Amino acid sequence: MCQGSVPEYFAFKDSPPDLPPRWLASRFLVAAAEQGDRTLSAEYALSQTAPCPIIDAHVHVFPQKLMDAVWTFFDNFYWPVRYKETYLATRADFLIEQGVRHVVLLVYAHKNGIARDLNKFLSTTVQDMNERYALAHDMDPNLRRRVATGLGTVMPGEPGVKDILAEAFTTFGLSGIKMHSHVQCVAANHPSMDEVYETCIRFQKPILIHAGKEPNSSAYKVDAGKICDASIVEDVLNRFPDLRICVPHLGMNQYQEFFDLLEKYPNLYLDTTMTLGAFFQSMDEDKAMTLMIRTMLLQYSDRIMYGTDWPNIPYDWCRELANLVSLVDGDGEATRVTDTDALLKSARGQKRTAKGEQALERILWRNASEFYSIPAEDLCLPLAKDDGTLQSNL
Numbered sequence: 577m578c579q580g581s582v583p584e585y586f587a588f589k590d591s592p593p594d595l596p597p598r599w600l601a602s603r604f605l606v607a608a609a610e611q612g613d614r615t616l617s618a619e620y621a622l623s624q625t626a627p628c629p630i631i632d633a634h635v636h637v638f639p640q641k642l643m644d645a646v647w648t649f650f651d652n653f654y655w656p657v658r659y660k661e662t663y664l665a666t667r668a669d670f671l672i673e674q675g676v677r678h679v680v681l682l683v684y685a686h687k688n689g690i691a692r693d694l695n696k697f698l699s700t701t702v703q704d705m706n707e708r709y710a711l712a713h714d715m716d717p718n719l720r721r722r723v724a725t726g727l728g729t730v731m732p733g734e735p736g737v738k739d740i741l742a743e744a745f746t747t748f749g750l751s752g753i754k755m756h757s758h759v760q761c762v763a764a765n766h767p768s769m770d771e772v773y774e775t776c777i778r779f780q781k782p783i784l785i786h787a788g789k790e791p792n793s794s795a796y797k798v799d800a801g802k803i804c805d806a807s808i809v810e811d812v813l814n815r816f817p818d819l820r821i822c823v824p825h826l827g828m829n830q831y832q833e834f835f836d837l838l839e840k841y842p843n844l845y846l847d848t849t850m851t852l853g854a855f856f857q858s859m860d861e862d863k864a865m866t867l868m869i870r871t872m873l874l875q876y877s878d879r880i881m882y883g884t885d886w887p888n889i890p891y892d893w894c895r896e897l898a899n900l901v902s903l904v905d906g907d908g909e910a911t912r913v914t915d916t917d918a919l920l921k922s923a924r925g926q927k928r929t930a931k932g933e934q935a936l937e938r939i940l941w942r943n944a945s946e947f948y949s950i951p952a953e954d955l956c957l958p959l960a961k962d963d964g965t966l967q968s969n970l
């Protein structure tokens with residue numbers, strides 16, 4: 577889909593229209609808006625009272641020199657990165673201020689010898705962010721609020737892989753690792769990955785690995801279409817049944833194949849990143865695919881997580897969220913919504929079901945909370961009741 581077809585991306589760039597800036601608030605947080613709490617930024621205050629917290633399980637940070645290189649790559653071979661200036665000004669604080677409760681921050685190594693520094697950078701970034709928001713938070717002192725979790729990285733086959741990962745998980749307090757078959761030029765079932773998986777299992781940490789074929793680019797050093805395939809991931813799932821693996825982008829462009837893998841392997845998870853932004857495919861035009869993704873989201877709502885790829889996306893960050901909500905819990909028409917009143921009065925509200933609401937909660941935060949070990953207390957949530965539901969008292 578991606579290779580050699582860059583203009584295709586721009587077909588969706590100006591259409592559909594962006595969602596209203598307060599869309600998130602209008603969907604989840606309308607009750608809080610009515611209370612008129614404006615003591616902190618409006619979005620921050622609203623996020624505190626959201627009935628359904630949101631974890632963005634796929635957010636990129638890098639030391640700036642590396643991020644500049646990533647952006648140059650994206651600008652040349654993928655799409656214009658929309659949130660460069662916002663990232664430079666606020667980092668992932670932006671998402672928290674928009675009402676996202678917690679972010680999972682990622683780095684990945686593209687060569688030997690840089691993983692330790694990246695992991696250290698990430699650890700500091702996570703710590704700084706959490707301290708900043710802990711200070712801003714003056715609610716019940718028994719409730720702690722953490723806004724960020726980090727996933728470290730390592731280059732497969734580099735000297736000291738096990739030590740680098742052990743350091744990431746212990747000294748740096750990172751909650752898992754992020755690997756990228758396209759950038760690292762290593763197939764998920766390459767023998768050099770075995771010690772990576774074994775160390776993750778030893779420390780009971782999950783792995784997020786871009787092992788699907790897309791988004792791909794001819795500019796990569798390898799043909800990612802060849803070293804990535806659902807069958808390669810299946811090989812790993814078979815050989816490491818104790819390893820918890822998340823494949824981003826819902827396995828794009830092998831949705832059906834990954835759908836089938838979810839059925840067979842309980843240790844497989846997927847994240848939604850960029851699949852619902854109406855950028856790679858229009859939800860309206862390819863109804864069959866939209867329906868298939870909707871089925872996947874509902875059927876496996878216990879193993880799919882919401883993520884955005886922020887800041888390296890070309891569209892309004894909440895467009896994907898809008899489409900996700902619409903697909904799981906509505907009529908699949910979110911990208912057409914242009915004003916909040918219409919949204920609140922729309923047929924989607926009437927189509928909401930308890931099943932859809934529960935699936936949405938799992939996809940928006942519960943699964944990421946479990947997969948990346950983010951305690952409910954860190955999200956400022958009370959502990960679960962006996963029936964597993966949470967009662968928001970904030």
Ligand SMILES: [Zn+2]
Nearest residue numbers: 634636849885
């Ligand atoms: Zn990503």
